[in-house]
Amino acid sequence: MVALLSIGEFSRLTHVSVKALRHYHDLDLLCPARIDPGSGYRFYAIAQAPTAQLIRRFRDLGMPLDQVKVVLTATDPTVRDGAIANHLRSMEQQLEQTKTAVASLRRLLEGVGSPSSDVAFRTLTSASALFVSARVAWDEAFVWLRDTLSGLRREMGHPDLITADVEAEVARLVGLGATWKADLKLGSMRWTTPLDPEGYEFDVVAEAA
Secondary structure, three states, rough: OOOEEEEEHHHHHOOOOOOHHHHHHHOOOOOOOOEEEOOOOOEHHHHHHHHHHHHHHHHHOOOOHHHHHEEEEEOOOOHHHHHHHHHHHHHHHHHHHHHHHHHHHHHHHOOOOOOOOOOOOOOOOOOOOOOOOOOHHHHHHHHHHHHHHHHHHOOOOOOOEEOOHHHHHHHHHHOOEEEEEEEEEOOOOEEEEEEOOOOOOOOHHHHHO
């Protein structure tokens, strides 16, 4: 008859907590050799001690329990070794991250690598601003944005050009001395902002389909 140990005795033998042993049983990772049908007490065989210690060793190395189960239940050595190799790579990545963090902290302590840019406070003169808000459907956003900005820019004295051929119009304006400043694309629609020879900006936008 095989001698069995109570869960407490097995815990002391393997240095695995009773709580952990119960959890391993729930996961079918390390099941008791016998469960008393009346009391529900768990009993373990001494021969199970190496398995419990192996689980504890893998857990000490940070291996997730699902990977521990793969290692213990794999019948194919390739699968078992692959799980161990995957965890090794994960540990190596964590080690590199730790080294990077340590080096960063060391530089901070030594005063190296701290931000070199100066922080300055300044007061700007007040300026006027125009603000428009509206709830617009996405398929109407381009037209609304075009018309709204055109209206705002007219208020500021900078009219826009609306054309069916943005590329040709931009080429014409560049030929007259304008320079390109910005370009915005919304799907198939293009919105270009050049500067005229005097430095004033205006928009060249496509006509609504």
